[in-house]
Amino acid sequence: MKGRSKILAVVLVLAALCGVRSRAPAWSVSEEIRLGRRFELQARARLPLVSDVEVLEYVNRIGGRIVSTLGAQPIPYRFYVTRDPRVNAFAVPGGVIYVNAGLLLRASSDDEVAGVLGHEIAHIHAHHLARQQEATQILNYTSLLGMLLSAVQPAVTAGAIALQAAAQLQYQREFEQEADYQGARFMREAGFDPRGMLNFFRKLLDDQRAGPAAATPYLLSHPLTEVRLSNLEALLRDHGWERETPHNASLPLARVQVRLATLLEPASDVVERYRRRAMEKPEDATQQYLLGLALLFTGQPDLADRAFERARTLGLQGTEREIGRAWLARRDPAKAAEWLRQAVQRDANDAVARYVLAQALRALGDEAAAEEELDRAIALVPNFEEAVQTLGTLAGRRGEEAKGLYFLGKAAYLRGDLDQALSYWERALPLLPDGSDRHAEVRESLAELRALRR
Incomplete structure (x- = not known):
């Protein structure tokens, strides 16, 4: 873990190289894509990535909605989640975006997650790193590629890179403002509330004010100031991009947060936390459902099924998928398939339901049907x-x-x-x-x- 932490620290600083430019001419789109692919190849072998479909589907769905507003794109966007509890996200030229698990745990709504993804998509869409390369004389394409690749090698020290990046923060601030505006516009066109971006950034600024120890790694590559947030607030107000009622955490985000908690924390601690919440609000269907998820993800399907049934009794809709997962964990694939088919009928784009249905069908011996469901799940979440x-x-x-x-x-x-x-x-x-x-x-x-x- 120490080695991985060092790798991530270097990568986070390298994301700040959006503020470092070179005499070299701007890169072509194909060069950006090649740089992103080379970095992605190295990062796959070394970054601790989350492979859970619940998490991947959520991030891909929000990111995909935003990318769809851009029209036809020469750059293929890919979204990954790192198994890191710290709050951070960063973009690499060529369409690669990484989000830390800690950022998803800290978010309070889909709009806040969309705000971060919209901002990172804007950096890539506006070719910020390539544009900056036109203006200064510090790095060319080859040397920057070497530095990006060195993020997964011990030879380059984070301190030296940080000093070099810090010297160019003025350029970064300019592009941060542009990414704020473009990202807010993209997320609004995708149906999200742009105020989610402002709300999340204010959380991070509050962390920064609490002291250096409380500041998140996100601030290394995305420096926040009150002036910048005031500008963003004025932008939202002047364009009428505000809603009177802020959105609370959606059920999909809450599910992701339960799953990430079970990946990052001791199982007993997670179950106890959600059990306590369910006991405090015994008539809250959502809290019963989330307790069921915590139990399911920690290998207690019988207790999980009771919690899901309790949530249904209290009026919560859309629990078919989780009940199907619980039946599959209890080694009853026929009953699981029955519930999971209902889940797919409710939402044909539910990659989780399709994958679990494929598992049930495979257990029943219908491998052809299982293969069809897997094809559909992968079409929805390519990096599954x-x-x-x-x-x-x-x-x-x-x-x-x-x-x-x-x-x-x-x-x-x-x-x-x-x-x-x-x-x-x-x-x-x-x-x-x-x-x-x-x-x-x-x-x-x-x-x-x-x-x-x-």
Whole structure:
């Protein structure tokens, strides 16, 4: 963990290089994409990423809604969650955005999460790092790539990079203001309340005022001042981008927070916290439901099912998915499939329900139907490693060797096992139809992986 903390510290400072520019000409979009891919490859093998579908679906759904407002984009956006309790998010050129688990735990609403994602998307969309490279003479593309890659190597010290970045904070502030405006506009067009951005940034400024020890890593790469927040508040007011009633935490965000808590904290502590809340509000259906989730995620499906049924009795709708998950954990795939089909009917874009339904169908021996559900889940959450791995295994069993090797290689890539990904994709390439999207993707990925091994 100490090594990973050092890696993350360096990466956070490198995100501040949005304030560092060079004499080199602005990069092309293809160069930005290449930089992002190279960084992503290294980060996969070294950053502690969250692979849980509940978390990935939530972030991808909010990020995807915002990206959809941009129209056709040459840059493919990807969203990841790091298993880090500190509050932070950072963007890498080429469409790669990382959000710390601690940021999702600290958020009070979908609007606050959308505010952070909108801000990071705006940095990438406006090509801030490339634009800054036009104006100064500190780093060119090659040297910056080396520094980004050094974030996962011990050779570069965080202190030296921090000093260099701090010298250019004026540029960063200018682009922060632009990202505030563009991000607020993007999130509004996506149906979120832009005031969520202001509310979350005010939380962080309050942390900063509480003392250096309370300040979050997010402030390293995104310096906040009262003037900046006042400007953002004026922007929202002048454009009429305010709502009279702020949004509270949505049920999807609350679910994600329960899941992250069980990943980061002792199980007994999490269950006790949610049990206490449920006892304090015995007629609150949502609190009963969240207690059920805490019990389910900590391996207590019988108790979880009781809590879910209690929530239904109190009038909470949409509990079919969790009841299905509890039945599957209790080794009754037929009953699980019954509930999970209801969940999919309620929300066809529920990647979690589709993945768990695939597990139930597989347990029932219907691998063809399971494969269809996995395809749908992956279409909704492309970086869903468990679903990708399972789909590769099922395709191989059905004799679809090219598809199986493609997805097994992708699963290895997603979990950071780059040598294994290289092995699978080398075998898949000659089997994939020449000229197909998968053939092109594998050929490009192999070139990147081989370059990293040299």
